[in-house]
Amino acid sequence: MMRLFLCLLTLMMAPMPAVAGDLVMTVRDAGGRAVPDAVVTVYPASGTPKGPIRFSWPLTVAQQNLQFQPFVLIAPVGSAVAFPNRDKVQHHVYSFSAGNRFELKLFGRDESRSVTFKAVGVAAIGCNIHDGMIGYVKVVDTPYAIKTGADGVAQLSGLPSGKATVKIWHPYLRAPANELSRPVVLVAAGAVRQTVAVELRQSAGHGH
Amino acid sequence: MGRFVHLRTRLTVLYAGLFGFAVLLTAIAVFVSVSANARRQVQDELTAGGAVFDQIWALKSDQLADGARVLARDFGFRAALASGDAPTVDSALQNLRSRLALDRAFFVGADARLTGAPELDAAAGEALWRALDGGADSGVLQLGGQTYQAVAEPVMAPDLIGWIVFAKSLNRAEMESLEALAAIPLSATVLTRTGEHGWRSPDNPQLAGDDLAQLAGAAKSGNGKPTQLHGRQGEDIALAKPLSVFGEGEQAVLVLRYPLKLAMAPYNALMVSLMLVGLLGLAVMIAGSWFLARSITRPVSALDEAVRRLRDGEDAKVEVSSHDEIGRLALSFNVMAAGIRERESRITALALTDQETDLPNRRALEAVLEKTPADGLYVVAVGVDRFPQVRAAVGYGLAAAMLRQLGLRVGQTWPDSLCARLSSERLIVMLKADSLESAVSMTGQLVEDLSHPVQMGEQTIDVGISAGLARVSEDHPASPIDRAGIALDQARGAHLPVAAFDAQAYGDPASKLSLMSEMLRAFEDGSIQMAYQPKHDLRAGAISGVEALLRWKHPTRGFVSPDEFVELAEETGHIEALTRWTLIKALEDQKTFRDAGHDLLMSVNLSGRMLGNPVFAREMIALIGAAGGRICLEITETAVINNPEEALGIIESLRDAGIAISIDDYGSGLSSLTYLKQIHADELKIDKAFILTLDQGSRDALLVKSTIDLAHSLGMKVVAEGVETAAGLALLGGMGCDIAQGYFICRPRSLKEVIDFLSPAETAPAQGDARTA
Numbered sequence: 001m002m003r004l005f006l007c008l009l010t011l012m013m014a015p016m017p018a019v020a021g022d023l024v025m026t027v028r029d030a031g032g033r034a035v036p037d038a039v040v041t042v043y044p045a046s047g048t049p050k051g052p053i054r055f056s057w058p059l060t061v062a063q064q065n066l067q068f069q070p071f072v073l074i075a076p077v078g079s080a081v082a083f084p085n086r087d088k089v090q091h092h093v094y095s096f097s098a099g100n101r102f103e104l105k106l107f108g109r110d111e112s113r114s115v116t117f118k119a120v121g122v123a124a125i126g127c128n129i130h131d132g133m134i135g136y137v138k139v140v141d142t143p144y145a146i147k148t149g150a151d152g153v154a155q156l157s158g159l160p161s162g163k164a165t166v167k168i169w170h171p172y173l174r175a176p177a178n179e180l181s182r183p184v185v186l187v188a189a190g191a192v193r194q195t196v197a198v199e200l201r202q203s204a205g206h207g208h
Numbered sequence: 209m210g211r212f213v214h215l216r217t218r219l220t221v222l223y224a225g226l227f228g229f230a231v232l233l234t235a236i237a238v239f240v241s242v243s244a245n246a247r248r249q250v251q252d253e254l255t256a257g258g259a260v261f262d263q264i265w266a267l268k269s270d271q272l273a274d275g276a277r278v279l280a281r282d283f284g285f286r287a288a289l290a291s292g293d294a295p296t297v298d299s300a301l302q303n304l305r306s307r308l309a310l311d312r313a314f315f316v317g318a319d320a321r322l323t324g325a326p327e328l329d330a331a332a333g334e335a336l337w338r339a340l341d342g343g344a345d346s347g348v349l350q351l352g353g354q355t356y357q358a359v360a361e362p363v364m365a366p367d368l369i370g371w372i373v374f375a376k377s378l379n380r381a382e383m384e385s386l387e388a389l390a391a392i393p394l395s396a397t398v399l400t401r402t403g404e405h406g407w408r409s410p411d412n413p414q415l416a417g418d419d420l421a422q423l424a425g426a427a428k429s430g431n432g433k434p435t436q437l438h439g440r441q442g443e444d445i446a447l448a449k450p451l452s453v454f455g456e457g458e459q460a461v462l463v464l465r466y467p468l469k470l471a472m473a474p475y476n477a478l479m480v481s482l483m484l485v486g487l488l489g490l491a492v493m494i495a496g497s498w499f500l501a502r503s504i505t506r507p508v509s510a511l512d513e514a515v516r517r518l519r520d521g522e523d524a525k526v527e528v529s530s531h532d533e534i535g536r537l538a539l540s541f542n543v544m545a546a547g548i549r550e551r552e553s554r555i556t557a558l559a560l561t562d563q564e565t566d567l568p569n570r571r572a573l574e575a576v577l578e579k580t581p582a583d584g585l586y587v588v589a590v591g592v593d594r595f596p597q598v599r600a601a602v603g604y605g606l607a608a609a610m611l612r613q614l615g616l617r618v619g620q621t622w623p624d625s626l627c628a629r630l631s632s633e634r635l636i637v638m639l640k641a642d643s644l645e646s647a648v649s650m651t652g653q654l655v656e657d658l659s660h661p662v663q664m665g666e667q668t669i670d671v672g673i674s675a676g677l678a679r680v681s682e683d684h685p686a687s688p689i690d691r692a693g694i695a696l697d698q699a700r701g702a703h704l705p706v707a708a709f710d711a712q713a714y715g716d717p718a719s720k721l722s723l724m725s726e727m728l729r730a731f732e733d734g735s736i737q738m739a740y741q742p743k744h745d746l747r748a749g750a751i752s753g754v755e756a757l758l759r760w761k762h763p764t765r766g767f768v769s770p771d772e773f774v775e776l777a778e779e780t781g782h783i784e785a786l787t788r789w790t791l792i793k794a795l796e797d798q799k800t801f802r803d804a805g806h807d808l809l810m811s812v813n814l815s816g817r818m819l820g821n822p823v824f825a826r827e828m829i830a831l832i833g834a835a836g837g838r839i840c841l842e843i844t845e846t847a848v849i850n851n852p853e854e855a856l857g858i859i860e861s862l863r864d865a866g867i868a869i870s871i872d873d874y875g876s877g878l879s880s881l882t883y884l885k886q887i888h889a890d891e892l893k894i895d896k897a898f899i900l901t902l903d904q905g906s907r908d909a910l911l912v913k914s915t916i917d918l919a920h921s922l923g924m925k926v927v928a929e930g931v932e933t934a935a936g937l938a939l940l941g942g943m944g945c946d947i948a949q950g951y952f953i954c955r956p957r958s959l960k961e962v963i964d965f966l967s968p969a970e971t972a973p974a975q976g977d978a979r980t981a
Contacts, residue, residue: 126364127366128283134366
């Protein structure tokens, strides 16, 4: 059993100028359609910067309209994620994912629990009451992480130039651990544009 | 149909054949419709059964799925799975297995790892994962050589972490529980196969060979429609339903089967009874038509047989037992047959009986004669003398009755002998005798017995009887009856009461006939020649004419007398040719005479027969006229007896043509003053019988003298024949006879001799042939 933490994070990161290198990654499925909610992480060969990782989005997974919102959340390892309930009904949120197991027993409207994700990886979260509710928290150990928008494009700026490994993760991606890995050479100035085609499996009866 | 000799066989075969054909058609129609019906029924029930089976299959699947779903949703179970708590998971699956009576229950992880199925290896897990990952959720599952109905339920935690698989074995017991649910006793079998391997039946491992092949055929064509199988136990109707499967490249089919024999079973009794009824009907039909045909044809056969007997001349009568057409036909036949028999016997009787006397006729006697041994057998012809006169006296009726009386008398004298009427006045009798002499004496006795007067009612008729007899076995061309008749003639000729046939006296009619054909040839080859006897005119003291005579020197017979062949020519009708030839020859020779300076009257004898032939008379007139001849035709008075009117007419026409007519042989035979009156002749020839014996003062002399006077007074010249002496010639001259003819003057000589005789004689009289003025 995990303790529920409430962690409020303020987004303070302004858009960074493209002084360093940029990576523009477009993710498409086999049919050429844009794939949203794909998590793109970059691991430069020179290593990731030390220090706490901060993202520009709130570390919150709300339960709203019997769905987790957002569907996919990128959270730095060791951070606390809030699970506010915005529905009229109660929810029983849990995850059996290795290293990040937790169970938030029935809590009602406007209640919020928080969970600290200690292990790098993916925590699939569900509701024991509502089978249709499913969401994912991608726990990362790099500051260079972003998810694709509705257009399937993810853009990362300020990346150090040189060799790096790009990983693309999606809950339905047909690959070991639902993740693809690609080497990339980043440039000091200007953008590196890449498009990756992925194969998605059918979502197992869930809303997404 | 032509092969049937008997009408009844034909009728029976025809009727029975028609009925049998109808029965056969009915049976075929019933069988076809029944079996089609049964087939359709089975197909319908199979289709219905198939639908039920689908539902049951789905129901079982749902039951399994329900259990699996409950487990897959269980939070604790999911937690145990997620935490890799294998013992807990195992125990949970074990719990479910026993609770739901499952054969298999296990978990397949999303990483293809198996939990709860320790006997399965990693490869099996991989295969299962592939199937489940491919979306398989229910169907036939093959595991370790076993076949199961299985369902799979994904376990979401909340993401898919694997599948729970529940399976029930598809064994025979399971299939039987399925079969028990069907309305008809069909058999259900699941067939599976992997790839292109052969089909096998998990619920019935013994199934093999033909059956399996048949079922496989049905499975392959599993289009949801019933098909027909030809199994070892007869025809089956089968319905194949494809089942979903887990395994990659696997196929599974549920085959429902129903033997057609079972479907037909309820109808078997119907078919058998139909067959029996048909056979019974056929038997009754055959028997019935046989009896009917026999009853129809028996009278016909009897008629057929009777007609055959009638044809063969036997007695023919048909039993009449019915009153229908055949009965009436038989009746008519009997009447007709009786009529034919009666007429036949009457005709036979008529043919063998003399109608006037009721005595047997000649044919009847001939028939008996034929059947009697000829040895010692004689035929006697009995004739009534002067029968025409008797008949004229008593009339035809009594004459016949008299002959009948005589016949009866013969029967009394010779009871064993057959007496028949031969002709109007003759009877003919058969006689057995040891010798000819005995036969003659017996016949003499018979004649004596018959010669008594015959009493005819009031009248008594005297009869004179003659008889002739002939031996049957005698070798002669004429029949015994004819010979007996000839013998009778011979007896009469000899004025004897009885005579046996004398072949020598009778001569040979065949040789007479051949004589005639030889005569016609003799005209050509010159063996018949003319001879002329000069006639001396007593007043002129010169030869004034000749009489033409015929001389036939036959190469084998020698000299043939004119009397013989002229008479024969008259009888056989050759007289016309003979007369024509003679006349033509005489006319030729008269011309020769004339050319030699002798104008002579040519006398030619004319047969009385030629006076009945006006056509020939005209021919003679033409011939004579053409030759310019002077001809005198010598005829006898008797020539005009037969048909005086016609004969006299012809004589007149001859005289009108300038032909002289002479009455020949006057004084002999039936010389009649009537004829002298009727025949206007130019000349009268006194028969030589009066002249040959002519003496002064004799009766002949008186007759000759008075005849000469008679002839002269009738305006005729008188010729005397047979003048052989000078005295006779002188006497005739004294009597006023006009012409003399005879050996004293000149015998008949050839043409040349006569010319020679005449020529010197004109100056000096010939020696030996005296001539007197």
